[in-house]
Amino acid sequence: MSFFKRLLNQNDRKNHHQAPTNEGKKPLKVNRTIVLTREAADGIITFAKSWHPNEGILILRGENKHKKGLVHIDGLVVPPFASHGPYYSGFPSYDLPFDLSYVGTAHSHPGGTNRPSLQDLNNFFGLVSIIISFPYEENCIGAFDRNGKSLSITIT
Numbered sequence: 001m002s003f004f005k006r007l008l009n010q011n012d013r014k015n016h017h018q019a020p021t022n023e024g025k026k027p028l029k030v031n032r033t034i035v036l037t038r039e040a041a042d043g044i045i046t047f048a049k050s051w052h053p054n055e056g057i058l059i060l061r062g063e064n065k066h067k068k069g070l071v072h073i074d075g076l077v078v079p080p081f082a083s084h085g086p087y088y089s090g091f092p093s094y095d096l097p098f099d100l101s102y103v104g105t106a107h108s109h110p111g112g113t114n115r116p117s118l119q120d121l122n123n124f125f126g127l128v129s130i131i132i133s134f135p136y137e138e139n140c141i142g143a144f145d146r147n148g149k150s151l152s153i154t155i156t
């Protein structure tokens with residue numbers, strides 16, 4: 001685990017404690033659908049290709065339309081001070097402004113599948129993790145929640 005990812009993880013945990021939890025209650029059934037604009041999808045594809053054979057990582061901007069069960073993603077932010085390697089990517093989230101429009105991250109998997117690794121789940125940021133695997137086509141895009149559950153994606 002990289003230095004940055006550890007920091008990210010700590011910060012993420014901190015945020016998690018501040019958020020309202022439903023500990024002790026039945027977990028809410030969340031069936032989110034991820035809606036990506038065409039520009040956002042193309043941006044993720046281009047970014048992943050440009051970082052190959054290393055991983056690239058982006059912050060997803062958008063809106064959580066929780067009543068509709070949708071997370072709408074319409075913007076990408078290049079995280080400051082990101083680190084990139086063939087098997088990891090991360091960024092120090094303490095450098096980020098507190099911004100409710102940051103709904104998650106997208107990162108690339110230069111080899112293998114678009115399933116999240118254990119490390120990906122340990123470093124989860126926001127509501128959704130988008131992973132795109134080589135060769136970075138539209139059908140290589142996967143989306144996952146904090147538990148690693150696959151979420152459906154619509155590109156509009």
Ligand SMILES: [Zn+2]
Pocket residue numbers: 107108109116117120131
């Ligand atoms: Zn990963």
